[in-house]
């Protein structure tokens with residue numbers, strides 16, 4: 594019982610990922626604890642998306658172990674892995690909605706695949722998910738091309754939540770949003786995490802999001818996790834990249850309560 598209570602939701606050990614002769618992730622170890630929002634930051638091309646994609650099984654690893662929800666996916670056959678993967682939701686960069694499906698059909702997509710429910714119940718369930726993220730019924734028959742950036746992210750979040758996951762992966766959830774929409778999206782993530790008891794693994798470049806939403810931050814640089822801890826640990830880190838990111842001009846402005854900034 595004790596062991597289960599402290600078991601991380603994601604446990605990465607000694608992970609190595611590379612493409613041809615380039616190593617992108619070089620013996621990375623990282624835990625994501627139950628119920629926390631972990632923010633992953635790092636320079637462009639540092640390997641954040643590669644780490645996320647490897648954890649969810651979209652990219653192969655060279656060595657190391659990854660356990661998600663206590664399960665090493667290498668031990669599962671294809672059918673069991675597919676069934677297992679429904680326990681998490683993913684919001685990809687730019688939403689990645691199906692352009693030929695309406696808002697509500699996008700949310701119903703995974704429901705149709707995994708849940709055997711009558712049509713009326715599917716409608717109701719998808720509308721409930723959309724309401725949770727602030728999309729009203731009048732917008733549910735729109736196509737993705739008719740949505741603003743903020744609405745697209747909300748629909749993508751509703752889709753990620755379609756199967757009631759315990760864990761969600763968010764790849765730059767506020768990128769491309771204006772400061773007000775980004776702030777609203779941050780608040781939505783926080784609220785959903787609290788009310789649904791979610792664990793969140795989030796890639797972000799957004800210092801406001803890191804300050805407002807994340808319980809813990811991990812920094813990826815030179816293929817390694819170079820810092821890992823709460824915001825206070827980032828602000829006192831001596832690592833050059835961490836210092837310039839969190840204590841550079843933008844970071845200092847934020848600490849002193851300036852308007853929202855993105856980096």
Ligand SMILES: Nc1ncnc2c1ncn2[C@@H]1O[C@H](COP(=O)(O)OP(=O)(O)OP(=O)(O)O)[C@@H](O)[C@H]1O
Pocket residue numbers: 612617635636637638639640641642643644
């Ligand atoms: N499928 C792939 N094949 C070959 N190289 C890849 C592949 N996916 C990613 N890379 C390389 O791995 C490195 C890390 O990419 P990644 O997308 O993880 O960066 P990132 O930290 O998410 O960057 P950004 O913040 O700009 O999104 C880059 O050099 C990229 O070109």
